[in-house]
């Protein structure tokens with residue numbers, strides 16, 4: 001689950017990323033699109049041979065994915081889970097699935113670790129989020145900020 005309200009990325013002293021905004025991830029997609037249109041590598045700015053990819057090389061692709069880990073983590077997690085919701089076990093199309101943090105980031109779960117990511121369908125994700133928010137509202141000591 002990505003915190004939608006917070007525009008910031010918070011990094012804990014141990015280097016763990018605590019909160020990531022959807023804007024942060026969308027930014028990666030926007031930069032790739034602009035780079036393709038401009039014909040320049042999104043990572044190093046070198047002229048591209050084709051407009052089909054925003055990377056000049058495999059190396060730049062990996063470097064950029066490092067910055068925008070979520071895109072690749074998402075695809076990896078869905079593939080690993082065979083596009084099947086890990087809560088209800090139903091197989092869905094990629095666009096009907098979300099990638100969820102098993103232990104919510106707000107509860108101290110790792111934001112960017114495959115072991116803490118699972119594929120879930122929209123409905124299960126919604127119920128899990130609702131249950132999580134409800135459990136938090138009964139525990140005000142755990143509220144963010």
Ligand SMILES: [Zn+2]
Nearest residue numbers: 041044056060
């Ligand atoms: Zn490059």
Ligand SMILES: [Zn+2]
Nearest residue numbers: 085088121124
């Ligand atoms: Zn489900």
